[in-house]
Amino acid sequence: MKTVFRIVLFLLLSIPAFSVDREILYSVTSNGLGIFTVNYQSSQAGKVKVSIYDAKKNLVFSEVIANVNSFSRPYNFNGLPAGEYTLYIESTSGKYEEKIAYQGNKERGMLRFFKLPAA
16 A cells, blocks of 8 residues: 555656646747747747748758757748748647748848747
């Protein structure tokens, strides 16, 4: 009986270690000159993967940023063909996607903020 109690107690105490961070805030901004900046903030430090795909689902760029709870990274689209791109942000709390319409030299600045809802 003591063994069962210890196992249950261990499992209950382990739950916070497996919790998912629901306090994620990110924004995607454009300077109007082909550079999009991703600002990311989380209440927990961890690994974040940023991937950019073109309209045909071809990977254009990918990077992993390790052990961070916030970052600001510019992504330069100059030299890429105008079109729609998808930006994916993957972290321990899930996978988020943002559509980016890159218009080449005709691009206008944009500013969007996202706060992910609590589950």
